[in-house]
Amino acid sequence: MTQPDDRPETLVGRLREIDFLQRFLRQTGVNGGTLLLSGEAGVGKTALLEATADAARASGRTILRVTGAEFEAEASFAGLNQTLFPLVDDFSALGDEHARALRVALGFETGSAPDWLLLSNAVTLLLRRVAARAPLLLVIDDLPWLDRASAVVLSFAARRLVGSRAGLLAAYRTGSAGYFDTGGLPELPLRALDDEAAAQLLAERFPDLGPQVRARVLSTAQGNPLALLELPHAVRETRRGPAEPVPRILPLNQRLQGLFAARVAALPAATRTLLLAAALESTGDLAVLQAAAGAGYRLDDLAPAEQDQLVRVTTASHTVTFRHPLIRSAVVTESTSAERRRVHRALAEVHRDDLERRAWHLGEATVEPDEEVAALLQEAARLVRRRGDYQAVIALLCRAADLSPTPQARSRRLAEAAYIGAEGLAETRSAMELLQGVRQAGEQAPASLNYASATAFQLLDADGHVDTAHRLLVGAIEAWPNRTDPQDEELVTGLWTLALVCIVGGRAELWEAFHAATARLVPGPPEIMTLGIGLFGADPVRTGVALLPALEARLATIQHETDPDMVQNVAAASIYPDRLTEVREPLWRSIRQGRAGGPGRRRIVALMDVCIDDFVRGEWAEAAELAAEGLAVCEEFGGRFFSFYFRYHQALLAAVQGRFETSRALTDQMIGWAGPRGVGMAQTYARHAQVLAHLGEGDYESAYQRATEISPAGTLASHVPHSLWVALELVEAAVRTDRRAEAERHVRVLRESGTAALSPRLAMREMAAAALVADDEAAPELFERALRTPRTVEWPFDTARVRLLYGERLRRSRAMSEAKAQLKEASHAFEKLGATPWAARAERELRAAGQTARTPSNTQGAAALTPQEREIARLAASGMTNKEIGERLFISPRTVSSHLYQIFPKLGITTRAALRDAIGSDDA
Template identity: 45%
Template sequence: MASASPAPVVLVGRSAELALIDRHFDPAGAGGAALMLTGEAGVGKSALLDAAAPRAAGAGFRVLRVAGCPFQQGVGFSALNQLLQPLADAIPALPARQAETLQAVRGLSEEQPTELLAIANAVHALVAHVATGAAPLALIVDDAAWVDRSSATVLGTLAHSPRTGHLAVLGASRTGDASFLSNIGIPEHEVRPLDDASADELVAERFPAMAARVRRRLIAEARGNPLALLELPVPLNSLQHTARSTLPAVLPLTERLKGIFSTRVAALPAPTRKLLLLAVLDGSGDLHVLQRALGGPDPLAGLSPAERAGLVQVDAVTGLLGFRHPLTRSAVLDLSTSEERRWAHQALAAELPEGSEHRARHLADAAIGPDDRVAALLHDVAYGTLRRGDAVGAINTLLRASELSADGTAKARRLAEAACLGANITGDLRNVRALLDNADHADPSGTDSLAAATAAASQLLNGEGDVDTAHRLLVGAIDTHVRPGDTDEDILREALNTLLMVCFYGGRPELWSSFDTVVARRRPPSSGRLLPVILGAFGDPAHGAPAVLDRLDDLVAGLHQQTDPVRVFGIALASAYVDRLPGCRGALRRIAEDGRDGGAVALAIQAQFLLANDAWTGGQWDDLLTVTAEGLRWCETYDYRLTASTGHFLQGVVAAARGDGDSARGIADRLVSWGDPRGLGALRVYASHIRALSALGDSDFDTAYRLLRALGTPGEVPRFMPHALWLLPDFTEAAVRTDRYEEAAAHVAAVRKTDIPSISPRLAMVTDAAEAMAVGDFVDHDLFEAAIHAPGAERWPFDWARICLAYGERLRRARAGAAARTHLEAALATFDRLGAVPWSARAADELRASGIPVGPVVSDGRDPHALLTPQERRTARLAATGLTNKQIAAQLFLSPRTVAAHLRGVFRKLNVTSRGGLRDALTGPVP
């Protein structure tokens, strides 16, 4: 039984080269064909030859391989013997003289090989004999420039002779290296480096866990060289692979890469290598900097050997020095000694101004032991790095500053600050405890505790949800903190931001009251000008937003220029409940992308959930589920359990709106069971919102009213409950549909009194609709029309469709059937687009009642029975037996009004109009 042909080798980004190889080994045109692949070392020529062998075999060729070797260049006929060995059985069939010649070449005869022409003729005869009447031959020659001279002469004539018959030769050689196929008219094809997309695909395939930002750096350094792409990741540790630690300025080389890139550097004169080392560590390419650092009468004289070797070039326009290949920089650094590198760093630092970041970093790299002066400089650099958006770089700089700190208190402080930034920004909750333990070991007295307290509070809050302990830690530390320098403003900012989230998730007025007290006692940092905006628009938007909206709008407008991720997040957070998130999308996506790259993951999680928040009000619910799924994966990976609650809530309201009652209830139950023992009031509000929305979709208005009434008193808009702005239409509908018109009107009046409608067009729209609903059976056309035609109403499709539904219901009951149908059809179409199945069913039911035939609302191919909630199923079964609503209510411990609501939902979902029809629908076959 013949063995199966090997599967063709697939090479990333080499489809054009593989197509060329397939054409080259087309048996119909292969006679006398030869082709040389050229290219730089590591570009993938050997990989293409490896891929060519099975492709040639698959095309019917007998494949022979020869490879040049630098250690056998002086051994005569060493390469030719690689060709003759697999053909040895055919040699005796040649004429005696030619056979003897080839056996002598093989060292199997006492005769010495004759002149090269006779050997070449014998090889030609052997190839013609083997190829005659059989498969054509494919000769693949790798590293042609290293083939020994005698073999090269013979193989060159073989490749260029038309007398060889069915022979196709494919060779490979480095660009610029002379080989046996050079200058004899054989076609050449230069193998180019991979393009960026193919390079990214190759690295992602081989190193799937590598962060995108690390891949981009490697791709830039490798410049499409496949060997470099696969070798550069090898010396990096796992933290560097995932961007949890900063990559070195110059990447280290493996031994394979050193063999390629170090040879020409090692051959340079010592003064030239010294100059190149300065250029590598400086990184600017400014010849004036190099000239000053070197000193002497002609410091740049050593540049010429490197230029002649093709390693560097000076741009004629900018006058800047550049390396022709980035990995030459690595080779220069690899060939230098530690003493030479320290000298270079010191020389460069001496030429840079006091206070510059580059000077501080050069001094740090030149240090060989603790140096408090340099550590202080590096400490300042860390926060400049943070404000530019590189949180990981800032933390690594703080850690380096701690290593250089001789003073235990300063060392502990910098370790604690690294822990604080890690917990709040980069997502390093798992490393917080270790860093704080190291800080405590460096300074057991813990005199500067704000950073440590903030880090510990973040871990308690985000990991355990322990708001009370986190609150005590932060309030005490902020009260006793003394700020000796500007960088302490960043830590105070983080402390206040953490305390803000403690108050939000705690959801208790007394926590917010203590926050106000702390802020009043402590002068906020200069960056804290954002804090009043966050407090007004996010902490208590119902009462505080109108006063800060102008400032917030200015901040949102400038987000495209903002690089500080903490500030971006603060502005977006302030926008969450006041409908300014659309203006924050671009900035939030930048933060999310940075998290995917291994940057500020903690902020990226929050950014994802804010984007999902925007997607909820904007009706982009499928996008919401995608975004929250990614954020929740990060939460699980980095142990952000409390933060995950926001993502779960957003998934829960979508499940409720789409009629997935089981998922909605499951999410709400988990939020309550985890949040209540920890005093997390925000999670209780989240759960109530999910449950109430699910109940409203199912027309269970009693349950919805009970859930929402527990969150506040009608006629009052609670302070420090930002979520109240999302619940206005839900409470109004629940109150009206349970005949509590006075409570609904009182609630709308309170909303008007606090000027909530002025916050955003959406809130004005839902307030007008709520007021129109709260006036009993009277149809307030003006308010409904104002709500439906509010500017930009299409941006909030779910809210708008609910208003259309409410207006259509009122119009139908007022016997304005034609007008009702217009609004009900608009509501149905929008609900259908959103996948809001229960709401589509309500709209369809109203349309049927107005005389428009509408089929049963079914989602995703499910039968109508599957749309019933467990309570509806129980109610329907009892109703099908003939029990009255009052009798059913007594058995299920419900009010007759709730039973009636359940039955309305059942009739609508099963498309029946009577109890007899209900009995048939429950006992008959499923459609």
């Protein structure tokens, strides 16, 4: 038998089952026995039988193999012939009566049919006798196809192997063991692979599979190994290229058809038609099927499919569902195109008041070009886009293009599909192929703003120069015939794309064309564009405060917002006002949808935003996880252009944690990549991380140089919002390097800008900067006002840095007692965050203030926990798993584990079971 480290590598996700079968082999090699493997078709029963047989053969066992076959199911004793043929020479050792019964049953002699009990005993004796020489394993696959006579005899023998060294291992489809009596025999139910194992198997066998196809295959296969291995081939065979949308119902190849389609083909014609309607009508609503009954069926026709366990009908909800998505695919595969069109037409009529469903059904029912249907499909696509299902949008637009009667209409719709694919980070090849289709469809294609927007995204994702994408978009917008209408969706799309290019360009001059274009709009640009650009993209230093009431109104309803574009834009507008926490739940929805196969770019943007919120709130463990996830998603979806954003977060974390070499390597990489491409945003972000690293190292000259490269002293650079995030650092570095005049000028411009109104965090930082340049009499009051700013607990790193600066100033003023109080608070906060260089700096200041040894905290029990730790402890004590706690609090299971690791010593416990008592007593 194979040892644990010799298990078959191909059987992904089957470690538990292989261990179980190893134990079975060891047992039967000593005392015999029988085991049945059961499970759905394609779940991997045969693979496990093969692996077990190979292991048994390698250990010196005698192996007998039987595979039931449909064509032999009516041939009496055909299965027994397969089983015992290798043992013919051993028949004579049984005695004449038993030997003759075997020879007659297997067709080696003629004579009257042997007595059933005599034959069964002969088979049992033969197996036991052969096993006496060496352990024996009889392996039976496809048990239901054994002929009746063989099944009866072998099920008799299966119960009489205990006490020998013979084992019987048989596999059958759940609920269909044929004539073999399974009653009372040990059984190992084989279930579908879990999500992780299914994803691993697909990744190992099809590493180049596109993310959208991978998600659909995983969803359809539902852990069925055979489906996971065969569906990708079927999809490739039916798609004309990567631009071809993934079919709503995945096709079956010949091997899968052999498993599932035969059962469908055996049903009455009316039942097959009803199942086809259920397959094409994804809700399974019986009322809808009843309304479409003109297609040639009655609801009573469901009965044969129910009896064969192909579908289940839920009375309470009045729905019919397929037992497995592959059965649904088999139903569609077994139908003709004419049958499908007829059912689609009937369903389109039923859904005449549902734009999306009516459009899709009409699109599938229509063969010839039809502008009315094409326009309906395009309208439905724009409706679907609001909920972020990019693949459905692309599929609808591609079908609309196919049905467009003119080249111009076809190219216009393909251009829109290309933009959706590029903006949503569909497969890179898919977007490129769609763009090529646009060029081939009509000469007017390049004038399309959607074409220009899609091309701009392709340029960025292909590491093109920002200025090239900018010129392309500006030219297309200036040439657009309807430049003043904010209701023109294509124009607004072009403006949003131009805004993105300006943002990543990070230079004020790029924005001139954008501002000129939006100034032409009558009566003005869309409100959400004004909000998003004004508070994040362009120049929130000068335009942000006036937009805060509009942001407040959006945040009041954001929890119920279903439009992912709106969530993304409100989140962006919330960054510099430090309101991202209020958008976390909608952002996490985008992340979870992305993880489940949703749009790549939506997931990337949501990860960016949550990383920002995690950093300022001190959730650095989760920030590190999400930054790593973001890099992986960028690589997976071909959106490597935005990788710099996640390297920025990694560089920030490395800087504040004292991993200076790592931070330096990351920022050097960002700057080296961004320079030739004109990505000023990446350079600014890299310098922000460099400023923090230099401050952590105590290199104030370098910190000043990097900060002033972002925004010179005495100015808040136009269209560089990050100038707000390095203002305190610039003032501190200026003071430390004897540039007092520059520091004072910078504080003055901060106050004049009014940006303290944007966020309490910015107000706290501005007040601390003012304290740094104030005289000894005024400084303490300014620091105290900074620390009295509302919500300081939400920004532990910034607050601790203000306390550190305050403590340093107090120590230099010889106010030692007050200095120690501030420095101890700062030291504790830095230690908890893992901000090693800052904690060391606070400790040095404490020693200089006369603190000879660190005073241990007197806080014990639940009182020592932070609010988040307390909530995690409470949920864990209630019995929730780390995954469930993470979903409740919108953090990862690993972050939950990290918190629990810190919680246990605070509570003086070592096990999760002790949590209830530990926090319960404190709560009381």
